[in-house]
Amino acid sequence: MDVTLAEVAALVDGEIVGDPATRLTGLAGVESAGPADLTFVRAPGAGADTASVAATLASTEAGAILLDRSLDAPARPVVRVTDPEAAFNAVCRACGPTAPVPPAGIHPTAVVDPGASVDPTAGVGAFVVVEAGASIGPRSTIAAHGYVGHDVAIGADCRLLPRVVVRERCSLGDRVVIDSGCVIGSDGFGFEPGPDGARRIPQIGRVVIEDDVEIGAGCAIDRARLDETRLGKGSKLDNLVHLGHNVKLGAHCLFAAQVGVAGTTTFGRGVEVGGQAGFRDHIHIGDGTKIGAQSGILKSTEPGTSWFGSPAFPMRDEKRAILLTHELGNLVKRIKALEAAVRRPAE
């Protein structure tokens, strides 16, 4: 990146204080920014009080600052904006480093079946395998070591980071991002008694990932037993999440890292789940439910409710129960005192 303060201001519709020709070649947080870096400082309130914001402004070595309009500009180049963080993100998107992706075309080492269809604008990286019947849409990229199974459909503008497996017959919409190490379409965990112990029930369904879904590194998403495991439009998963067979997420769900969901459990829209939470099978989580980290959800939830604990209870009840649990020593003392008091008159 190599931009002037004037270019930054134009990009974010901001007001310049200082030399518009100031050149900026980096983007950094306010504490580590150096004289060639652009940074941002929010108004007091969002996690920082007035004094600490003033101290930060006095001590930063940043070359220029995207500054909240309510703040006095320090003695260095500034662009005043309404939302410094959003403005900074916009500059990152426009000028910052981008994650490299394979260029359009098929890397000479890739193995693409003649029966697969790869859009000429798509990028297929080194050692990628694309099986028969698979299709990859415009501008989508499959980075090194990717595996695109038989009859997989990948839409437009998807980005698969290095080493993603999408097994047979699964489908991805547009603008889907899948980080390294994910497995889409693993077999579901369903067994029936067989002559020599448990025998896998055929898992002949698939996974459907809707537009704008993003999936973190190392996740495992099982295919449905018969029909579809489905991730609703815009949902985002953090790293190492497990979704069992037939799980369905509504639109715009947010799952933190290491969440696990057992088979056939379904989620409404906009459900937010804290890290390491787990869900039993065959329940429904209502729209907008919020689940605390490490909670264990054993029952269906009503829309808009909040849950915490393992097993989970309504958030407020669980917090109160936790506090009281840590008062138990005092309760025991009070019971002992009562026992002594009651016994004494009887003596």
Add this chain to the structure above:
Amino acid sequence: MDVTLAEVAALVDGEIVGDPATRLTGLAGVESAGPADLTFVRAPGAGADTASVAATLASTEAGAILLDRSLDAPARPVVRVTDPEAAFNAVCRACGPTAPVPPAGIHPTAVVDPGASVDPTAGVGAFVVVEAGASIGPRSTIAAHGYVGHDVAIGADCRLLPRVVVRERCSLGDRVVIDSGCVIGSDGFGFEPGPDGARRIPQIGRVVIEDDVEIGAGCAIDRARLDETRLGKGSKLDNLVHLGHNVKLGAHCLFAAQVGVAGTTTFGRGVEVGGQAGFRDHIHIGDGTKIGAQSGILKSTEPGTSWFGSPAFPMRDEKRAILLTHELGNLVKRIKALEAAVRRPAE
């Protein structure tokens, strides 16, 4: 798939109601099945009452139904059987889509050391690496991007999905299935004090996986420090499970997703473990123990017992403790009332 109702009936030893020439080209759940699909409907009792089963039968658009013998056939082709679900699974196995595997032979891009032994009926996929001393048995398949380390032994009829790593000297029996992303034989987590901090204790053992074991996507199974980490015959692991060094599973254990087991802990036969449960090191879990999801097991367990909670207590005790914990607000009120009552007479 393209079968007639008569062929289905022959396969499952069922009784035809309707036109034996009815053609079926798909397999689906009762709610999503269309006019060319075979589906199944269980007798009331297993999770559905008589009215809902009747409603399902009235509303399904399935082309044909595998139906419990106790039910009246609706006005559409039916095959009456004793166990509709088992019959449906049998049809899936015989006629349904199968997960594609590499054909017999070695893909031209694979790197197979001349000192490795690959049965001519085995299938080795694109970009697979098979190191010196490794052996792959009859009809086993190693899908794309697999890594079979030095001196690894893989038996007959194993199926390694794309991107499985089996590190040096580990061995797999027959009919072992390992889903994508697994690592078999990672180094155990054992350290001793060294001149510059903790130093890894040499992990020179291996992992032995017995016949009919199946392992879900993204699992990490550590090699033993000295001898063997061992997964007993027929055991099944779901996704993202961690087994530390020297862990031993008896036959027919079932571990749900994201379970973690610390080093040297051993399991008897038929242990069932819920998702996200964890086990400390150096304990023994008796035959047939049942462990609830998210439990933390800190002590050895007797055969046939059930445990829940973190740390885990006997299932019944823990459930009672959880209920009482959420009654603590009431207990506090009762104690306050007692205190008032006891104080009053003294006044």
Add this chain to the structure above:
Amino acid sequence: MDVTLAEVAALVDGEIVGDPATRLTGLAGVESAGPADLTFVRAPGAGADTASVAATLASTEAGAILLDRSLDAPARPVVRVTDPEAAFNAVCRACGPTAPVPPAGIHPTAVVDPGASVDPTAGVGAFVVVEAGASIGPRSTIAAHGYVGHDVAIGADCRLLPRVVVRERCSLGDRVVIDSGCVIGSDGFGFEPGPDGARRIPQIGRVVIEDDVEIGAGCAIDRARLDETRLGKGSKLDNLVHLGHNVKLGAHCLFAAQVGVAGTTTFGRGVEVGGQAGFRDHIHIGDGTKIGAQSGILKSTEPGTSWFGSPAFPMRDEKRAILLTHELGNLVKRIKALEAAVRRPAE
């Protein structure tokens, strides 16, 4: 391995009892060792009483034993040493099987960008991709299917096991070990409101891994949003650990398997974390803190403290609360008795 008892004694500075020419070709635990194996037996105290040590010595079939100096030698070859286990580990390091690594040089199938720099003593395995601007230092090895992204810097004597992804701009110090399946530099989980739902905040930082860090299989370490995610010198992570963006570990931290850390949380030196524990975002864990398995840490901790539970409380408080929770049935009975006693006099 093929060594004499005399060579073992020289290696560990021990005292021979028996024939110095005894030949040993294997290393094993005391229970599984055979007549050609070296094993070790600790003094009573560290997990074994005097009687069991004597029984072990009487029953082992080991060819030779590294024995604590305090013990009487049995009727078989022995090397007496001060710390039998450390001595055994030293023999393992010197003579035991080692994990194979790619030989120096670049495998003919590897794709190394002309703009990358690979030391001639480094080993790059089959199907490895090394992108432009990356550098790999002396004697470091990148095993099969590794991915070394653009501008990644890898120091000297690092060992990347098969199938490790290091994404763009991340850096590794010297002697770093990363086990199979890890992803270093995945995108952080940060979103801002966008026109069509949540939109990823640009994650333009990187991951810095200091000297002597070792990372287990299947871990996912997110790059920083802006600056650095950092793992301090000598820290060790077990399998399937998740570290969010901007997380910082001090030197010599030990994280057990399946631990998860949310964004921007930082750790001092020597923090020890039990398996499956989780940490919320934006807190600081003081030097030497100890965290029990499955704990959920919601607040910053002071140096040298110990925590347990979800949410976590000081270890001693939590243990007491757990015990009292399982006494609640008795407390209810005592309250009932009090209520009866208090009511009676009033009648």
